[in-house]
Amino acid sequence: xxxxxxxxxxxxxxxxxxxxxxxxxxxxxxxxxxxxxxxxxxxxxxxxxxxxxxxxxxxxxxxxxxxxxxxxxxxxxxxxxxxxxxxxxxxxxxxxxxxxxxxxxxxxxxxxx
Amino acid sequence: xxxxxxxxxxxxxxxxxxxxxxxxxxxxxxxxxxxxxxxxxxxxxxxxxxxxxxxxxxxxxxxxxxxxxxxxxxxxxxxxxxxxxxxxxxxxxxxxxxxxxxxxxxxxxxxxxxx
Numbered sequence: 375x376x377x378x379x380x381x382x383x384x385x386x387x388x389x390x391x392x393x394x395x396x397x398x399x400x401x402x403x404x405x406x407x408x409x410x411x412x413x414x415x416x417x418x419x420x421x422x423x424x425x426x427x428x429x430x431x432x433x434x435x436x437x438x439x440x441x442x443x444x445x446x447x448x449x450x451x452x453x454x455x456x457x458x459x460x461x462x463x464x465x466x467x468x469x470x471x472x473x474x475x476x477x478x479x480x481x482x483x484x485x486x487x
Numbered sequence: 488x489x490x491x492x493x494x495x496x497x498x499x500x501x502x503x504x505x506x507x508x509x510x511x512x513x514x515x516x517x518x519x520x521x522x523x524x525x526x527x528x529x530x531x532x533x534x535x536x537x538x539x540x541x542x543x544x545x546x547x548x549x550x551x552x553x554x555x556x557x558x559x560x561x562x563x564x565x566x567x568x569x570x571x572x573x574x575x576x577x578x579x580x581x582x583x584x585x586x587x588x589x590x591x592x593x594x595x596x597x598x599x600x601x602x
Contacts (some may be wrong), residue, residue: 410592418531418592469588476588
């Protein structure tokens with residue numbers, strides 16, 4: 375199988391602070407990883423593609439300076455929500471591909487107060 | 488641009504009823520198709536997938552889906568639902584072999600099964 379671990383599962387932060395979310399592929403290497411955002415009762419929206427050794431590719435409408443992505447190694451990608459505001463509160467999910475299939479992390483519930 | 492459309496926003500069924508959830512996609516080339524389920528408070532789980540071959544694919548928990556290329560559809564079915572099938576269901580598309588893992592999701596269908 376393939377396991378993707380995401381940490382933390384829940385985080386509450388104050389408005390104006392930054393939060394880092396980690397996504398790790400535990401038993402396989404991933405040169406790309408994907409970050410999604412899920413609003414309550416809504417679908418998953420692809421935010422960006424994280425690329426090991428190069429810049430992330432952001433989807434249209436996603437602020438690069440707000441959502442910083444770093445693919446530090448073949449098993450780790452991080453998403454940093456900078457200067458978080460209440461409207462950034464959401465469920466963030468990462469995935470890593472193995473072959474043609476995507477394996478998802480458990481997700482991170484971010485609440486900005 | 489690719490898009491995925493799920494026709495039913497919320498489906499309510501009684502136990503033992505049959506289920507069919509519609510999914511249509513827009514992309515003219517090779518596609519890989521997936522159905523995911525998300526139980527309340529839990530993360531996404533893969534129900535089934537289609538890459539090639541037999542267009543009727545069977546997944547976990549008695550679910551199956553049929554890929555109809557001419558209709559750009561990948562509908563999910565289950566002959567007899569259970570209360571435990573209450574969840575959100577997402578259809579997803581991965582377009583082309585060079586896009587491994589990059590998924591476009593449908594809007595999701597909330598399934599409520601009444602005991």
